[in-house]
Amino acid sequence: MSNTVSLACSCGTVKGKLNVVSKSFFHIHCLCCDCQRFASYLNNKEKILDKDGGSEIFQTYPAFMDISEGQDKIACVQLREKGLYRWHTTCCNMPLANTMNSSTIPFVGVSVKLMQFANEREKMDILGPVMLKAFGQYSVGELPKGAHPRFPISFMPKMLGFMLKGMFKKKNNPSPFFSGKEPVAKVNVLS
Numbered sequence: 001m002s003n004t005v006s007l008a009c010s011c012g013t014v015k016g017k018l019n020v021v022s023k024s025f026f027h028i029h030c031l032c033c034d035c036q037r038f039a040s041y042l043n044n045k046e047k048i049l050d051k052d053g054g055s056e057i058f059q060t061y062p063a064f065m066d067i068s069e070g071q072d073k074i075a076c077v078q079l080r081e082k083g084l085y086r087w088h089t090t091c092c093n094m095p096l097a098n099t100m101n102s103s104t105i106p107f108v109g110v111s112v113k114l115m116q117f118a119n120e121r122e123k124m125d126i127l128g129p130v131m132l133k134a135f136g137q138y139s140v141g142e143l144p145k146g147a148h149p150r151f152p153i154s155f156m157p158k159m160l161g162f163m164l165k166g167m168f169k170k171k172n173n174p175s176p177f178f179s180g181k182e183p184v185a186k187v188n189v190l191s
């Protein structure tokens with residue numbers, strides 16, 4: 001089963017679509033310090049983070065995501081060398097997604113803020129509940145309800161299965177963030 005969700009940045013310049021395919025995603029909240037640092041880098045914490053400092057992320061395969069408008073407003077930052085590629089817009093400083101720093105890995109963590117839903121009910125019907133709140137030890141206040149302090153070991157086999165399936169089915173490609181092996185925008189590496 002799959003659903004198509006429209007994507008748009010908060011100013012509407014960058015647009016695209018995401019194919020939500022059952023059993024091919026993780027819907028998570030990430031409270032890690034890097035996601036918070038990324039929001040600070042974008043100077044847009046209020047719009048990006050929830051009250052706990054969490055980012056809502058939809059992890060799936062790059063081949064399921066398409067950006068059809070505003071490609072010239074895509075930029076990329078790496079918080080440190082060899083870190084994740086963190087993709088964002090330059091029109092409204094919103095996160096787009098994170099990927100590994102290689103086009104060969106079938107992984108993209110799409111910002112749920114981009115997804116256009118008619119209402120909360122529709123969002124719940126399509127994405128389902130949040131499956132994991134990870135890295136709660138970095139939350140702004142107390143550990144949020146149901147959050148794991150770090151990343152639960154129990155989640156690792158699921159993640160590995162997801163990666164292997166993605167590699168087998170070559171779901172790393174096409175990607176809105178790589179043209180062949182090359183990133184579509186210059187990567188700004190912070191030290």
Ligand SMILES: [Zn+2]
Pocket residue numbers: 030031032033034035036
């Ligand atoms: Zn994070």
Ligand SMILES: [Zn+2]
Pocket residue numbers: 009010011012013014089090091092093
């Ligand atoms: Zn924008």
